[in-house]
Amino acid sequence: MIKAVIFDLDGTLLNTLNALSFCISKTMKHFGLKEIDIEHTRYFVGEGAKKFVDRALIYNGDTDLKLANEAYKVYDEIFAVDCLKDVKPYEGITKLLDSLKAMGIKSVVLSNKSQLGVEKNINEIFGAGVFDLIYGERAGIPKKPDPTSLNMIIEELGLSKPEILYVGDTATDMQTALRAGVTSIGVLWGFRDEEELRENKADYIINNPSEILEIIKER
Template sequence: MMIKAVVFDLDGTLLNTLEALSYCMSLTMEHFGLKKIDKEHTRYFVGEGARKFVDRSLIYNGDKELKLANEAYKVYDEIFARDCLKDVKPYDGIMELLSDLKNLDIKTVVLSNKSQSGVEKNIHTIIGEGVFDFIYGERPGIPKKPDPTALNLIIKELGFSKDEILYVGDTATDMKTALGAGVTSIGVLWGFRDENELRENKADYIVKSPCEILEIIKEYKALS
């Protein structure tokens, strides 16, 4: 089958948001007199939505019972709304890949555990409007990744079969999401996690640069 759509994770896949995430959470923790969250810890605290990020940061700071959680969520939301674009940029080769996919008439979608407004702000400001066919962030009543519900909804909306879709991400959460939905997964090595995590979570492909994704798509075309 030919590939007709590519679904991308956002953080660590399309955009390098590590500085912004670390900065916003550090300001949140400092609001409560707690330690900053450096970029190395941020790599492993993110990936399952803002609330999990806040929870893990509080636990790291000793609040194991999450007594500050509700207030911290509100503080983080305010800071993130203001500073979520700090030093954010596309990874090398991403803009070229998106252009190539458009030229091949391949649909592109973003699926993130970030808030819908946060995803749209990042994509529209850094990458541009009208680049993606659909943008899916956190939505009421739809469980976050790695639950495959959102990805299955995207597949239904696209109207393609599952073997015509690639899912691209950088974490175990992403690989589990693809596996749960029954689509082919591509794990990227330029993001927040390492190769071992991607292999342990059954990535179908692992790539070192965005141009390799295009080569995979061309292989599918040659075999069709």
């Protein structure tokens, strides 16, 4: 029986592409570099803010990342102000969360975004108390696809791995679930495509949030 669903944030719960593209583009413009469009943003994100900035700088020709340390600071300042620009839940997500709560199933967020960034996104868009746990990037804990944070969540919930579903939209998410030994659900409304999810051994691939409820009933 499933007792908790753990969600990735960007591309799974929230459509944050416009905000991410805006923030990284504004950062690049600060250094006189070209903006990062939506399609490049889609593939540059997923492994934390520093990796996102690094990829944008390399795309702009700074292959030695000479601007990296300053760019991290600039991005953090911009993101703190503009991280919610045009951000909204994907269609069906709010209804899904309501259904999970009514069923007594815990909802958790696990993201490579900073802890403060995750909390700001979640609390501003969904409100406080909707999720049982919120895990963002934390000092001393490796980021996904390392399974450490996912295993920490499972331990904190006091559940076993067969009682968990992990939901995400990227290879990073599928690898995280695989390494932790939990069932993975890849979503097609997010940042990446079906091929990437299949190549990274998603247990389920879905088109609509309501399909998660069907999977729960099956198990």
